[in-house]
Amino acid sequence: MCAELLSTDSTAGLPAYQQIARHFASEIRRGALRAGARLPAIRSLAAQLGLHRDTVALAYEQLSDQGWVEAQVGRGTFVRAKGLLAATIAEPGAALPGDPGSSVGSVPDGDVELAPQVEELISLGNTRPRYATGEDVVALHKLIPDPRFYPIEDFRACMNDVMTEDGPSLFSYAAPEGDPRLRRALASRFGAQGIAGSAAQLVLCHGASQGISLALRLFLSPGDQVAVEVPTYANVLSACAGLGITAAPVPMDAEGPDPEALDRLLAKPDVKAFYTIPSFHNPLGTSTSLARRRVLLEIARDRAVPIIEDGFEMDLRFRGSEIPSLAALDTSGIVVLLFSFSKSLFPGIRVGSISARGRALEGLVALKHATDLSDALPTQVALARFLESGAYDRHLATIRAMLRARHDAMDQALGDFMPAGTSWTRPEGGYQLWVELPFDLDTRDLLPDAARAGVLFSPGTLFMPDARPSRAMRLTVSCAEEDEIRRGVAALGDVASHSGAALHGTGRAGGMHL
């Protein structure tokens, strides 16, 4: 029931708890669940769906608010009698059951107009697949560091120490640019990677995701265009949609973004920046060559168009030799570098940084202040302490080794199980890689079969600026160990082969003879 529960079209795009609430509301409406019937225990349903118990609790609370069910202390949650339900619904202006986010009490949803960019965002969200990650499903779609590796105890100790030592100053407003200690620690790490710039040029932000929003707003107005790689990070497309910005596609070749295409784009007056992920590209997993990086910088400098470099996995190289970042190669001060701890440590503390110069730096500080004043000091200072203690470097060594082993297992499994003609990338860092099937199909169509077969992936179309169908998919090694990876890819190979066979009468067999 879980898979269908979290993937019904009618609820796609809604928060998980609302999808759950709607599912049960409709089950009750159509009589599948009768008065007095007991809903699954919160704990077991949560485990079944791979969700936090509070999410399910929230869904049940909403159903109760709406009069569908009632909680009986110590016994569980039960479907209410029709009469009771009717009575509840009949209250003046009472919320309609199953209404997304509908209210308790007597207030209807207001009839107000949303900004067109927001309407755009909502419909964009509705096109995203919803995943039900049950216990037994191999999650090759997740780009979240493996929670099994989080150095929580070290971080907890740092947080506890700084809260004990720093006192009130830790709980007041930070400067918009953030805590000087963390900025200095980051600047010296960047310096060691050849990136010139003092702590004064670093603005801390709310993960690289806020960094993307701020960097886009720094250079672009609604109606402007930003050049992006094809494929590119899915959420940068959401950020653009939310800001009324258009993403202009730059094709990728083996070396990185195509220079001619980029130059043609940057020549256009309304293309105001170039967003790129040169190291451990998302979703490709590849890295732009050193020679190509120099060419890209030349083009941007000649066109006087800034480059937004997303270094979200720059600390995660596990093989091969370092390629200097664009920020390190930049001699004209046009690169804005985004950094994040979300993939190299854990995402939950929401800390990232943006490096900029001169007017761009001034604008960034003003923009950060106007957007949310500043970020949370306790987290920043605890993280600075964590870095200074060496715990971050120790952690990096651990997960780099983990990444190497898992990518090797992935490469091996893809060779063993995918259909003949399948191609894939071999990253030297990060979590993600790109797999292209030899069949003319939209991998989005494989998702339901794959989920049933016990494996999940991200269909390539999610990463296309124009949402075009794609025969490729993004896989990650972040939340699956070697044996799980092998099991997941075997299942994926089956599904792909069968679809291939259905299309061309070939497939599995061919796949076996790689």
Add this chain to the structure above:
Amino acid sequence: MCAELLSTDSTAGLPAYQQIARHFASEIRRGALRAGARLPAIRSLAAQLGLHRDTVALAYEQLSDQGWVEAQVGRGTFVRAKGLLAATIAEPGAALPGDPGSSVGSVPDGDVELAPQVEELISLGNTRPRYATGEDVVALHKLIPDPRFYPIEDFRACMNDVMTEDGPSLFSYAAPEGDPRLRRALASRFGAQGIAGSAAQLVLCHGASQGISLALRLFLSPGDQVAVEVPTYANVLSACAGLGITAAPVPMDAEGPDPEALDRLLAKPDVKAFYTIPSFHNPLGTSTSLARRRVLLEIARDRAVPIIEDGFEMDLRFRGSEIPSLAALDTSGIVVLLFSFSKSLFPGIRVGSISARGRALEGLVALKHATDLSDALPTQVALARFLESGAYDRHLATIRAMLRARHDAMDQALGDFMPAGTSWTRPEGGYQLWVELPFDLDTRDLLPDAARAGVLFSPGTLFMPDARPSRAMRLTVSCAEEDEIRRGVAALGDVASHSGAALHGTGRAGGMHL
């Protein structure tokens, strides 16, 4: 030297550390500080300026990066010999001394175009006064809860507990709407204040300041207008500028915003929302009457224009009886309510919430996700624990009593020391009040004299959508105890009276006979 150091026009609008760096750079340039001269010790200069030591350290580091000074271990920071300096500066592409945010190494500031809204923000920032809050200055300009009251130990314990108990799930991504526990705790508090709505309708955000940005983006596109009160919260004007939104003024009378003026504005198609602070208005300190609140809701409902209600101090009533919030009175679901812990607890954790319904709720979740994915879970969960423990309510009782005493002292002092004809508001909650002088002057012009006399305030012009001059000023009781308030207002009365005398040959004497 501190006051002038942090208020030179040439550095206004720059971060404090850059103002400090620029000050010393120019002192060295003009020979006032010669080679070998020792800069003030970081600790003492920081104390003198009322800044954190790291801010001064950052300034010295920038000066060192730029070749002006060198740190000698254990001895201090010294001005470098001209030769050395020249050599440093002469390096290819070396940063120019005193350049705001200029880089170390060999990278110049890039020549890139910023978005016009960002240029607007920068110039807006440059018009803001810079304050040097030395030890002896009474800070009646600060709207930051008094650090002496922060319940740090209770919060530290909650943070430590949840980090110990919750494990990895606490350090992963939250849902865009935030932690269900904190949302439930907030929803039940709101419910107790008559605000209908379940936890499902609450989206947690990064302080009410991010709430303002998100709520504006939810309803307005660049070029649209938002109706705001005159005067209004200064940072909402920055938020508008950064989003390319125009603030349309609604005059205030004794009851609140003027209904006719509001109706005329909301009739315009490009006025897409009304931003209001009905309780403990910032900067006025007054509250909109119950009758007027109902009228405002009617107008907004008839015009189908949403109301953004800023409840940033709604938990801080210390006198008089509760007036239901617009969200509590709303029967048509058009009110979006902003809440924040920044003033009722402490700002450093950056937690606030937005309540919305239906499509607005859906849009809000999509917008939050596209902006920064989600907020930090550890802080949200620790805060939920803090609320459940009763520590928040205990804290509210303490600071409400503190606010009552300080406002009484303020009211008394204003009567004793301000010139005849001065009028001021008598808030029933919150930190701020509004003082209007009987003279035809711009209170901005009083600031330097006031700073010299040992008191700081916020000139009224800061809160005017059109930045028009104002004879009023905002005072706060947040960071001054009763005796400090009395001392500060006495000094303020002197300064005001002398300016009044200069203008009209009246003043102090009259002020004494109130």
